[in-house]
Amino acid sequence: MTETRKSTKTRVALLFGGRSSEHAVSCVTAAGVMGAIDAEKYEVVPIGITREGQWVLSRGDWHRWALNAGHPPEVEPSSETVRLSESDGAAHLVVTEPNQVPRELGDVDVVFPLLHGAFGEDGTVQGLLELADVRYVGAGVLASAVGMDKHFMKVAFEAAGLSVGPYVTVTDKEWRRDPQAVRDAVGRLGFPVFVKPCRAGSSVGISKVDGPEGLDAAIAEARRHDLRLVIEAGITGREIECGVLEGRGCDAPRTSLPGEIVVQGGQHAFYDFEAKYVENDAASLSCPADLPQEAIDRVRELAATAFDAVSGEGLSRVDFFYTPEGEFVINEINTMPGFTPISMYPAMWAATGIGYRELIDELIQLALARPTGLR
Known part of the structure; x- marks a missing residue:
């Protein structure tokens, strides 16, 4: 049975949840995007992935995926499983259920994989989407895998001439x-x-x-x-972050104004999970960071270098330590950074002049303009 496509809008499949320990964070990210995406321009198909790896259609209000410290959001298993297939040069969503005729949901134009951690941000889902010949937001297979692995990302950074700590x-x-x-x-x-x-x-x-x-x-x-x-x-230094957005066409990567993470002390020895997502007053972002203009220009240049070092596409957040000697030591790159409306990556771009809805739109347009396969 085929479900006829009812809209001429660009159809976006949002993938969220997943098998990693960052399942709840991914759900929160999806809630942010679902609440802000331009509904006049995009038709959203929300697809949750359970911790066991089942793909299920998500129905109901997107507010259900908001983070609550007592009840973190969770994608629950279903009798219906969503599958992605490719035919006639297009990607199609199919719903299967035991003892039932498969139901087609129609084609999708682009996938937005709002997945963090293993089996989502590490190149595995990206490889699946490449095999299905469907366009998707964000880094490709190699960049995702390298950007997820804290050892090999350091190898790539060192090869690009970036300063890496011991x-x-x-x-x-x-x-x-x-x-x-x-x-x-x-x-x-x-x-x-x-x-x-x-x-x-x-x-x-x-x-x-x-x-x-x-x-x-x-x-x-x-x-x-x-x-x-x-x-x-351990490195003595201020925690400075910079957002990177792929350039259009042959343009160089774009970089945001840098932001600084300030942990408010107390029980947080560093910027841990609780400080990031649960306790609203545990940390704050100062953007633009209080740095000399020369340092601001330098960290933006280094962030673009890091993005290119891993063959980045779409978006990334690059994290540095700014030492008392005025040196930037790179910590890591996140190829699918936290992307709620109040996350550091969107906040830095908002301070740079690109709002949350505009940022979502730009990322989708970049994905639509990018060919699948080797590039």
């Missing part, structure tokens, strides 16, 4: 084979250190460790999210 990478085999060797390598970095899952975001599983006695517990916590870890030396 770190060690710990594999599962290394930790199980000789944990003392890992402890010794971390000790040579000096304390404090930050123990991070290699392929997680939103500060999930990250711990600040002030001395050797806390290292094993931090490693155990990070290993709950990823068996590969990056352990970084």
Whole structure:
């Protein structure tokens, strides 16, 4: 059974939820986009992905996906499963249900994968969309994979001449084979250190460790999210972020005014998950950051370099430390940064002159203009 397409608007499939530890954050991001997208221009098909990987149609008010500290949003399983197929050069959505004839929802023009973390931001979904020959918002397979992996992103940054802080990478085999060797390598970095899952975001599983006695517990916590870890030396400096937006055609990447994260102290030793998403007064963004004009120009240039270093497309947020010596040390790149109306990436672009709805529109238009396949 085929459902006839009822609109000539550009049809956008929003993917959210997903199998990673950032499931709830992705739902919140989707709520922001659904609430702001230009309904006169776009027809939205919201598709939630459960923690088990099932794709389901999302019905009802988008407010249900807003973050509540006591009840984080969750995509629930359904008897109906949405599948993406390709035929006649177009991508089609099909709904299947046991003992029922498959129901076609029609074609889609572009997919907006509002997914954070593993199985969404790491190139896996991007590869699926490439196979389906459908255009999509954001980074491609390679950039997504490199940008998600805190070890390989550092390798790419170093190759591009960016300043990277001292770190060690710990594999599962290394930790199980000789944990003392890992402890010794971390000790040579000096304390404090930050123990991070290699392929997680939103500060999930990250711990600040002030001395050797806390290292094993931090490693155990990070290993709950990823068996590969990056352990970084603490860097004294201000946390400066910069948004990057792909240029149109052959134009160079565009960069936002830089913003500065200010953690309000108290129980937050760094910009962790609670400070980012739960406690509204735990951190604030100052944009533009209080920096000399020369430093503002420099960090924008470095952010564009980082974007190109991983072959970025669409959008990215690049995070730096600004040291007392006036040096920018790159921390990481996020190829699908937090994208709620109050997230840092949209906030920096708003300060630069591109509002939230306009930013959503620009990202979709960039995706529609980009060919699928090798490019």
